[in-house]
Amino acid sequence: MTVHNLYIFDRHGTLLFYHEWLRRKHTSMSKAEEAKLLYGMIFSLKSFVNKLSPTISKEGFLSYKTSNYRLNFYETVSSLKFILNTDNETNQTEIRELLHGIYTQIYVEYAVKSPMVNPGEVITSNLFRNKLNQYVQSSSIFKTH
Amino acid sequence: MSRPSGRVTDTKKVSGELFSLTYGALVAQILKDYENVDDVNRQLEKMGYNIGIRIVEDFLARTNTTKCTDFRETSEKVQHAIKLFLNVSPQITSWSAANDEFSLVFETNPVGEFVELPDNCNNLRYANILCGAIRGALEMVHLEVACWFVQDTLTGDNVTEIRIKYLKKIEDTVPPGDD
Numbered sequence: 352m353t354v355h356n357l358y359i360f361d362r363h364g365t366l367l368f369y370h371e372w373l374r375r376k377h378t379s380m381s382k383a384e385e386a387k388l389l390y391g392m393i394f395s396l397k398s399f400v401n402k403l404s405p406t407i408s409k410e411g412f413l414s415y416k417t418s419n420y421r422l423n424f425y426e427t428v429s430s431l432k433f434i435l436n437t438d439n440e441t442n443q444t445e446i447r448e449l450l451h452g453i454y455t456q457i458y459v460e461y462a463v464k465s466p467m468v469n470p471g472e473v474i475t476s477n478l479f480r481n482k483l484n485q486y487v488q489s490s491s492i493f494k495t496h
Numbered sequence: 497m498s499r500p501s502g503r504v505t506d507t508k509k510v511s512g513e514l515f516s517l518t519y520g521a522l523v524a525q526i527l528k529d530y531e532n533v534d535d536v537n538r539q540l541e542k543m544g545y546n547i548g549i550r551i552v553e554d555f556l557a558r559t560n561t562t563k564c565t566d567f568r569e570t571s572e573k574v575q576h577a578i579k580l581f582l583n584v585s586p587q588i589t590s591w592s593a594a595n596d597e598f599s600l601v602f603e604t605n606p607v608g609e610f611v612e613l614p615d616n617c618n619n620l621r622y623a624n625i626l627c628g629a630i631r632g633a634l635e636m637v638h639l640e641v642a643c644w645f646v647q648d649t650l651t652g653d654n655v656t657e658i659r660i661k662y663l664k665k666i667e668d669t670v671p672p673g674d675d
Contacts, residue, residue: 362668362669363668363669364669364671387671390671391671391672394668394670394671409562409563427553427556428556428561428562428563428637429552429553429556429636429637430638430668431553454557455557455558458553459553459554459557463550463553463554464550464554470549470550
């Protein structure tokens with residue numbers, strides 16, 4: 352049960368934050384290109400999922416699963432997007448709780464409330480990174496191999 | 497016998513007073529810096545806007561709300577947020593016919609507890625920071641609104657009334673297509 356990496360995007364598609372815990376393969380693109388590609392894909396997926404949905408539902412796209420990893424998506428009402436890649440064995444409710452916890456306890460406390468973090472800019476705060484790291488590593492779904 | 501419950505309400509009241517006093521000192525300083533009352537109003541609104549865009553995330557995190565389906569739900573959420581952060585409960589009144597405008601009515605000015613406006617500041621919208629905060633917060637949840645003071649107890653009216661008007665829905669920016 353592992354957490355691979357986390358991306359945080361704001362409503363305009365700017366990558367606010369990226370952190371990786373365990374990533375064995377990297378893409379050949381630059382970080383900015385990768386972020387743009389990911390954001391574009393998520394945006395299209397969300398819209399596609401909503402269009403093709405057979406029922407009316409509030410939540411749309413939540414995650415996709417491949418043979419190696421699962422991509423989990425969490426969007427706040429303020430269009431803040433959290434993308435967390437985990438392995439396939441992790442329990443989905445735990446992941447959603449973790450993502451919700453990252454938003455309420457780490458992002459709101461250490462990014463929103465920090466005067467040094469400006470909206471629309473990359474989060475460079477070390478405190479934020481450390482608290483996030485602490486939170487994720489102490490959660491039940493994190494386990495290093 | 498100790499009375500811990502009494503102490504809890506006292507601390508809440510004390511920090512509310514501290515907030516009002518701090519805000520008063522802030523407005524006084526800005527008045528000194530800008531001197532022009534309209535500039536001060538603009539600055540207070542801008543400061544409120546910066547507070548609003550952040551405080552909305554705190555509100556969303558604390559209350560776990562979901563998207564509002566219409567403007568009436570939004571008005572209730574705004575009322576809830578003011579209760580949460582300022583510890584005062586405004587009334588929602590005066591809905592327009594198209595359901596796109598409403599008023600928040602406070603008994604007294606929520607930050608103006610110890611305030612008396614001098615004669616040369618009759619155009620000063622003392623609590624304009626509130627209007628800015630409401631505008632900023634609603635902008636972060638895709639609603640563009642206009643927010644202004646209709647009445648203010650500090651300028652001699654009976655109640656303090658803020659009017660909020662829905663302007664338009666802000667769509668998320670679509671990412672650029674592939675090259």
